[in-house]
Amino acid sequence: xxxxxxxxxxxxxxxxxxxxxxxxxxxxxxxxxxxxxxxxxxxxxxxxxxxxxxxxxxxxxxxxxxxxxxxxxxxxxxxxxxxxxxxxxxxxxxxxxxxxxxxxxxxxxxxxxxxxxxxxxxxxxxxxxxxxxxxxxxxxxxxxxxxxxxxxxxxxxxxxxxxxxxxxxxxxxxxxxxxxxxxxxxxxxxxxxxxxxxxxxxxxxxxxxxxxxxxxxxxxxxxxxxxxxxxxxxxxxxxxxxxxxxxxxxxxxxxxxxxxxxxxxxxxxxxxxxxxxxxxxxxxxxxxxxxxxxxxxxxxxxxxxxxxxxxxxxxxxxxxxxxxxxxxxxxxxxxxxxxxxxxxxxxxxxxxxxxxxxxxxxxxxxxxxxxxxxxxxxxxxxxxxxxxxxxxxxxxxxxxxxxxxxxxxxxxxxxxxxxxxxxxxxxxxxxxxxxxxxxxxxxxxxxxxxxxxxxxxxxxxxxxxxxxxxxxxxxxxxxx
Amino acid sequence: xxxxxxxxxxxxxxxxxxxxxxxxxxxxxxxxxxxxxxxxxxxxxxxxxxxxxxxxxxxxxxxxxxxxxxxxxxxxxxxxxxxxxxxxxxxxxxxxxxxxxxxxxxxxxxxxxxxxxxxxxxxxxxxxxxxxxxxxxxxxxxxxxxxxxxxxxxxxxxxxxxxxxxxxxxxxxxxxxxxxxxxxxxxxxxxxxxxxxxxxxxxxxxxxxxxxxxxxxxxxxxxxxxxxxxxxxxxxxxxxxxxxxxxxxxxxxxxxxxxxx
Numbered sequence: 001x002x003x004x005x006x007x008x009x010x011x012x013x014x015x016x017x018x019x020x021x022x023x024x025x026x027x028x029x030x031x032x033x034x035x036x037x038x039x040x041x042x043x044x045x046x047x048x049x050x051x052x053x054x055x056x057x058x059x060x061x062x063x064x065x066x067x068x069x070x071x072x073x074x075x076x077x078x079x080x081x082x083x084x085x086x087x088x089x090x091x092x093x094x095x096x097x098x099x100x101x102x103x104x105x106x107x108x109x110x111x112x113x114x115x116x117x118x119x120x121x122x123x124x125x126x127x128x129x130x131x132x133x134x135x136x137x138x139x140x141x142x143x144x145x146x147x148x149x150x151x152x153x154x155x156x157x158x159x160x161x162x163x164x165x166x167x168x169x170x171x172x173x174x175x176x177x178x179x180x181x182x183x184x185x186x187x188x189x190x191x192x193x194x195x196x197x198x199x200x201x202x203x204x205x206x207x208x209x210x211x212x213x214x215x216x217x218x219x220x221x222x223x224x225x226x227x228x229x230x231x232x233x234x235x236x237x238x239x240x241x242x243x244x245x246x247x248x249x250x251x252x253x254x255x256x257x258x259x260x261x262x263x264x265x266x267x268x269x270x271x272x273x274x275x276x277x278x279x280x281x282x283x284x285x286x287x288x289x290x291x292x293x294x295x296x297x298x299x300x301x302x303x304x305x306x307x308x309x310x311x312x313x314x315x316x317x318x319x320x321x322x323x324x325x326x327x328x329x330x331x332x333x334x335x336x337x338x339x340x341x342x343x344x345x346x347x348x349x350x351x352x353x354x355x356x357x358x359x360x361x362x363x364x365x366x367x368x369x370x371x372x373x374x375x376x377x378x379x380x381x382x383x384x385x386x387x388x389x390x391x392x393x394x395x396x397x398x399x400x401x402x403x404x405x406x407x408x409x410x411x412x413x414x415x416x417x418x419x420x421x422x423x424x425x426x427x428x429x430x431x432x433x434x435x436x437x438x439x440x441x442x443x444x445x446x447x448x449x450x451x452x453x454x455x456x457x458x459x460x461x462x463x464x465x466x467x468x469x470x471x472x473x474x475x476x477x478x479x480x
Numbered sequence: 481x482x483x484x485x486x487x488x489x490x491x492x493x494x495x496x497x498x499x500x501x502x503x504x505x506x507x508x509x510x511x512x513x514x515x516x517x518x519x520x521x522x523x524x525x526x527x528x529x530x531x532x533x534x535x536x537x538x539x540x541x542x543x544x545x546x547x548x549x550x551x552x553x554x555x556x557x558x559x560x561x562x563x564x565x566x567x568x569x570x571x572x573x574x575x576x577x578x579x580x581x582x583x584x585x586x587x588x589x590x591x592x593x594x595x596x597x598x599x600x601x602x603x604x605x606x607x608x609x610x611x612x613x614x615x616x617x618x619x620x621x622x623x624x625x626x627x628x629x630x631x632x633x634x635x636x637x638x639x640x641x642x643x644x645x646x647x648x649x650x651x652x653x654x655x656x657x658x659x660x661x662x663x664x665x666x667x668x669x670x671x672x673x674x675x676x677x678x679x680x681x682x683x684x685x686x687x688x689x690x691x692x693x694x695x696x697x698x699x700x701x702x703x704x705x706x707x708x709x710x711x712x713x714x715x716x717x718x719x720x721x722x723x724x725x726x727x728x729x730x731x732x733x734x735x736x737x738x739x740x741x
Binding site: 453 | 632
């Protein structure tokens, strides 16, 4: 057993994305009423269907109750004490990157996401979102040549309103849950991706979400549509400055895959987690869901969750199409007083559908890390299969790990398999590695990455290396 | 003359060492000095403190030194972390090598070897150079390269775990190797392989401490000194004949010896 002191020392690396960009912002007043929603919608010059979508969601939200079934505890959120729209001030219409405030470009530079023509990442197109608005999207022309649409959702509302009207809320309905309803009412920006029939997206697409202001919530909305026989790999990264207050982040992500289409959605979530005493940090309440609408379609979620004070997140798959495939690969690391309640839902509706769940939870410090997952076989899911593996690793003797698997089957001719394990990094294992000359922290990180290997193997290559480093960084000093 | 100079510079020196775990005294004044090139055997009943002594030398955090000192090449090592001790050339071959799931044996061996090489100011080896080196060393312990791609000690048989320990010793080229019951749980063939591996690795610069219960290992590797340990102390030291006497008369004989004292 690793001693308490040991653990305290390994997880206290300062959060290197904690800086604040000093920029003039346009904020609306705190609070949420119907007028707030009309104001947001007007600012974005939205069509009427969208305003109605928002107002309808708001009405539903007002009647809903905040869920309390998760293994998390937090001070009640005052929804009237949040700013629902905050955007850096810039020119009305930006025609090129040159007109973007250099401070914003600098911010993304500092985060390792250069946006300018000369410096931009060569192998991946990026949509950079700062507080409530999208700042820039790279490689748009090149992608357009392939018929791929990659832009902010606000632009998509203007330029592709038919697609938005058809698909927005079709996977996560406005009244799906409390936080999804809130998002549907007030969402400000996010990314939109459309891959036309038969196209394999020529490069990875990526969104980088940056929260900058402390008193405004972030409510982004992402919609990805993959037409027949198309495929895309999408990456998402997130960071925020260090504030001693909690910031609410309630996002909704919807994916739609038609016949033979495949979507791979990878997340590295590193929102500010609060300090060792649990002060500050992001409240991360996210609804992510993919609909495998077409035959033989595939949606694969992989996530590395290391940040946020609270993570409440269940990227799920609705497997409607015959022989469609859903996957969920997750590493969730919690430290200090972080709380994570995360997992997935695999809803098998069509026949011969398959799903795989691999979840690795690592808890250190005084944190609580829970896996919560539902596997459901509907009455028509003949010959469908699920395999789930949920492993927990404990570091130190103050951390907690839970596994809550829910299994429902209405189809006797289907298979559900669930494996779970819990282990602890033992002092003897650490001593063994140390006694071969391996530094203590490297020993911990070797064991943690070994534990996560099955999931890291699923991440796009650059992401896997980053995830490995991120975990090492998060644990540095916490097991010293 | 030469032997005298050697005695002046022991690679390992344990002086009047007292140690305890959770306030339970285990070592009660151990003295031992090992010169380069010497092989020492420590024998004694289970629970007499042999394994504790080896773990303390390697820096295990569960034990506390209450009195005395451990010197490695003349330096007191009490303040050094286990990894610093290992890097500078102290090697402990574990009685029960632990399994570490998910961490590849090859990667582990490479990181460990490079940590030692870095200390010696030698160039660190890349994956390819390391594979060449490790294949050469695998020969010494007659291990199949398939072991390299598995997780550390996971699913290894008792004999395979011990051979993996000797492989590590071969790669790390320590100045002092303490082998804690490396022979226990081995069949005769495995014992020969392990013993011949140790012999091939040992040289004039390396000191070796063999902790063992059996004469069989000492038949293969003849020690310069044999120490008998009882209740946290070394109560008798002799040459290799002492081990033969122990084999013949058992530990009761040393008990009687202790009573006479």
